[in-house]
Amino acid sequence: MKCIRQGDVLLMPTTIPTDAKRIAVRPIALGEKTGHHHSLMTCTETPVEELVEMYEKDGKTYVRALGDPTDVALVHQQHKAHKLTEKEYVYVPQVENSDWGTRKVID
Amino acid sequence: MDAMDARAAMDARDAMAARAGRAAMAAMAARAAMDAMDARDARALQRFAQWCIQGRGWYWYRWEISWLATTAFGADQLKNSTVAAWSNPLLDAYLAGCWILYWTDDTLYWLAKPTVHIEQSDGQRRLHNESYAALESDGKNLYFWHGVLVPAFVVVRPDWITIDHIRKEDNAEVRRVMIERMGWDRFCAEAKLKVIHTDTLTARFPTLPVSETVHADMRAVTSYREGTEVAELLESEEFKDFDGLPLKFVRITDPSTGEKYTLRAWPNNTRAYETIGQTFGMSEKDYKQQVYTHS
Numbered sequence: 001m002k003c004i005r006q007g008d009v010l011l012m013p014t015t016i017p018t019d020a021k022r023i024a025v026r027p028i029a030l031g032e033k034t035g036h037h038h039s040l041m042t043c044t045e046t047p048v049e050e051l052v053e054m055y056e057k058d059g060k061t062y063v064r065a066l067g068d069p070t071d072v073a074l075v076h077q078q079h080k081a082h083k084l085t086e087k088e089y090v091y092v093p094q095v096e097n098s099d100w101g102t103r104k105v106i107d
Numbered sequence: 108m109d110a111m112d113a114r115a116a117m118d119a120r121d122a123m124a125a126r127a128g129r130a131a132m133a134a135m136a137a138r139a140a141m142d143a144m145d146a147r148d149a150r151a152l153q154r155f156a157q158w159c160i161q162g163r164g165w166y167w168y169r170w171e172i173s174w175l176a177t178t179a180f181g182a183d184q185l186k187n188s189t190v191a192a193w194s195n196p197l198l199d200a201y202l203a204g205c206w207i208l209y210w211t212d213d214t215l216y217w218l219a220k221p222t223v224h225i226e227q228s229d230g231q232r233r234l235h236n237e238s239y240a241a242l243e244s245d246g247k248n249l250y251f252w253h254g255v256l257v258p259a260f261v262v263v264r265p266d267w268i269t270i271d272h273i274r275k276e277d278n279a280e281v282r283r284v285m286i287e288r289m290g291w292d293r294f295c296a297e298a299k300l301k302v303i304h305t306d307t308l309t310a311r312f313p314t315l316p317v318s319e320t321v322h323a324d325m326r327a328v329t330s331y332r333e334g335t336e337v338a339e340l341l342e343s344e345e346f347k348d349f350d351g352l353p354l355k356f357v358r359i360t361d362p363s364t365g366e367k368y369t370l371r372a373w374p375n376n377t378r379a380y381e382t383i384g385q386t387f388g389m390s391e392k393d394y395k396q397q398v399y400t401h402s
Contacts, residue, residue, distance in 0.1 A: 003398045008279065010387045010398070034254055034280060077231065080312065094386045096370040099274075099349065105370065105386070107280040 008094035008105045013086040016062040020055035036077040061091040176201040299344035306379040338379035357382040
């Protein structure tokens with residue numbers, strides 16, 4: 001399994017549940033204090049919305065590459081780019097411990 | 108229109124709170140706000156100022172005048188008096204120093220163009236000022252440290268930063284800046300931190316930097332290099348959790364940005380990558396084997 005990590009975002013290869021709800025393609029995560037975002041982009045002439053689909057189920061966000069996954073990359077203003085290698089991923093947000101229990105890492 | 112009305116109402120609420128909180132300024136107020144954790148007006152004001160500069164794009168409905176005002180040139184070229192009737196006053200306002208106009212049924216809000224302090228980094232501009240606000244505006248001065256929005260005292264009085272501020276800060280970027288401004292040595296000394304485990308992970312790291320200034324054709328052309336990430340697990344002798352157990356942190360050097368991040372570890376963690384794996388819901392073994400590429 002080839003996971004992709006970009007800062008506090010992990011894309012883990014998975015099989016998207018058949019009953020997951022399709023959602024509009026959008027940034028995977030937003031940086032509250034920087035205005036930056038982890039998003040999917042492409043270097044092809046085709047709009048990225050025609051190369052990937054996004055889904056949600058039980059609070060999890062899924063990504064599906066429709067054609068060649070390497071046409072799409074996970075990018076961020078301050079991180080390096082990552083080409084996708086698999087067809088389907090689930091977004092795993094990073095968490096940490098706190099005084100009040102485990103919480104999502106926000107940046 | 109319902110959605111736009113709702114958004115306008117929300118923005119108006121923020122704007123009113125912003126006006127009410129205008130007196131709360133700068134370092135002391137920011138520190139007091141953090142310490143008290145209840146400065147509602149100050150936070151609303153900050154949200155409003157943040158919205159002005161970090162809202163979703165510069166579309167016409169965001170009331171940013173430089174874009175809207177250009178309509179006047181088109182109206183003049185096309186001799187369209189109807190459009191000129193509303194766009195010429197906007198152009199006049201822009202030339203007179205207006206940055207953002209926002210109106211409700213009975214109130215017109217005017218914000219003058221802010222003074223911004225920026226630096227160049229990796230081909231892009233970001234807000235930064237080492238001695239004062241990076242964005243000086245009518246709404247609220249905002250303090251940025253290399254592009255990260257932080258409380259004022261973090262910039263102007265780093266000697267005021269305490270372990271307690273860092274411990275209570277929810278945002279990992281702000282926490283990183285606080286530690287940077289406090290100084291790692293002072294942070295370790297005050298928290299009485301000791302390294303209890305050090306580990307490395309060799310993986311594939313992309314070599315291509317990405318920023319908004321990188322041409323779209325280049326964004327996905329990614330080559331990889333082998334690199335090594337270093338992680339340390341630290342334990343504090345000074346600070347305990349609610350169960351009386353020493354606080355633990357994991358410190359990682361981000362191989363992509365070069366920044367050092369500190370995340371709070373769990374009390375039973377004994378190995379650095381055990382903690383990092385756990386932050387993504389994975390075991391240490393799975394994390395080391397399955398994370399194919401990093402940044």
